[in-house]
Amino acid sequence: MESEKTVGFSPAPPLAASLLIIDKRCQPTVVPLRGNMTFGRRHSGPPCDILVDSPIVGRRHGEFIFDASQGVYYYIDNNSLNGTFINGVKTEYFNERGSKAIRLSDGDILRVDRTDLNRPHPEAVIMIFCLSLRFDERWRLTDIGRYANVTIGRGSNNIIKLTDMAASRTHAVMRRSGISWVVFDNGSSNGVSLNGREINGNAVMFDHDVLKIGNTVLVLFGNTLIYNNPRESTGSLSVQINKKTVDFGRKTLLSNINFSVESGDFVLILGGSGAGKTTLVKAILGDGKTDGRIILNGQDLYANFKSMKSQIGLVPQFLTLRVSDTVKNTLIDIADIKLDRKNYSKQEKLQRIDEIMNKVGIKNLENHLISQLSGGQKKKVSVACQLVGFQKVFICDEPDSGLDAASRTQQMEILREIADNDKIVMVISHEPDDAVDETTGRSLFTKVVVLAKSSRDGAGHLAFYGGVEEAKRHFGVSRLQDIMKEINPPYEGGKGLADEYIDKFDSQRG
């Protein structure tokens, strides 16, 4: 495990929401959240949905409220005696019913404890709101009482050995300081958060505090460190665009685009000219303001653009490569930029580049200048550049343009293979029917997004989202490219049925 590389941190996909509860028994319990649920102490009266055994928790201490329209959870403290701390801030009285509803995000820490959190009550209860924990997660307890320094990381020489690939070799160090600990980020690739906040260098850690490293949650309970061993995270992308306008809001380019893609999906984006394909791609890339949200692995891209932008890779239609550089040097430089020296040796980087070149089929071209390559080979280099950094989502704008039929199929097969490795690949293509598996004859795409320009508002709307065969049935066509004929306006050689298909899809969705 030690020799393997640290991967870019992508919090686990938004699985069903759950609560990780840790009380005095030091035994972590994961409780699934299923809609509105009450939380309180076990007692003889009517029980709450989520029960804990702690005298400092009220009988009906708080409530988890599910907003189905937004798919998010809120928490309300029912004016309990001891209150609830959310990420270290105590909920305040709002009205006789309770506190204000507080929207919960993945990793938020709810705590019922004394007002002085640095001196936790022995009966304190910690609950972590999670969108990334599996109920069958394995938890480990390590007694760290005898150590002055506790190293945490993927390396085998650490006291706390993590299996999470998002953890660096020695990711963090906890140093005892009196009754507390000081946690140091050891120059990790993906950072360390303490009680929901990313630490800058180091931070003081008290009993009952919660560390998060990649997808690993570590809770300090007295002299015990409780932590999970997450499986390799997969990914999901949720696109929720209410409206994308330009020209000071006078012109709408996209309207009401909502769909979700899971890792492993190879998604075809279809649409006529002006339907908003490029605008959609830009919105997913976070390039330009959009009224909506792009949720990648439970995190809002627009709100965390700086840290998340590198998780979405773009293979542009027009290549962005320096033509006077060799293929190998191009990839080495990208690896040197994306993968820091501390966590990746030169050998590991070269090994990674070799793997990518072999996967994409450009190993034999490694010493060629980009200017000496054909259009198709340049596209492959462009794809390889994106693969260096462990991105979760790849968007390819016409990766098959300018290629012959055989090369188009080969290019699509490479992209499909990337998707099969737990990535999301989205492709704009005008020759989608060439992307077929040669043995089964089935389309390589798993999902199809069809954008159509409505004659009513001139904006691009979602005319379909779903599987390939479903798409063909929806539009009554035998080939994917015939969908364009259905939705394109008559002056572009189509039947002009865009509005009908937009309405049909809207009504199907309800």
Next chain:
Amino acid sequence: MKNTSLITQTHVYFKKVFRISLREKAWKYIIFAAIISFIVAAITGPDMFKNFDRTNSGYFTLCSACIWIGIFNSIQSVCREHEIIRAEYRQGMKLSAYIFANVCWQALLCLVQSAIIFSISCIFTDFGKSAHLLVNPYVEVFITVYLLTFGAAVLGIMVSSLAGTPATAMTIMPFVLIVQLIMSGVLFELKDASEAVSYITLSKWGMSSFGSISDLNGYHLAIEEPLRSSGALMPGVSVMPNKNEFYSHESARLFISWAWIFGLTVFSTIVSIAALKIKNRDS
């Protein structure tokens, strides 16, 4: 995911710029500098330090050549890569590292060019005849030539960062050069606003450096020579108008002038980074 440090990225991009520049025949910039220097030096010739007019013109020509060569080095360096920069910025490139790498490459290229400019100039002109302030005129003139060429190269990077396309950059370039030449204070007397603007031009501080090194104020005008030989002008009397304070033969003046050139270079670097940040600003 955290990206690699600024220093690491600058190193990576410097190697890249260096490698690509060599492949794209960077030596043509050196040949180009040699040709320009040869023409300039041949014109200024051995009589450069004969009188105020020849010295002033000689240094003005040298100053203009340095600025021209420097800007020409880099005017297309950034603007031709805007799409690549945008793509690499998304992948974690630090824009400041990219600019620093280009600045470092120009520092190296300009060092070679300055050595050539100065060497060729020395063939035609005996700088040993000139006055000096610190060590000897050769060292002082060379430092000025280098600072000017490098400053102009970074100015070129700035224009290139601001321009959207190579065509735009090449359209802007003549205007930048004209402003530099006019604002040197050699061709026209500068007053009020134009004088204020001249403070942010390399040519003004380049001429100030050359003027203070060679004690330009100490020279007599060419027109005095026939007057003296005819006896119309008494010895020790000069028709030279007011002495230019920027040419005063003082070490402090030279250091101030060099500091201005260096400061303008730093300013151009900062503006270049800011321009790229604005062009690639996050949503």
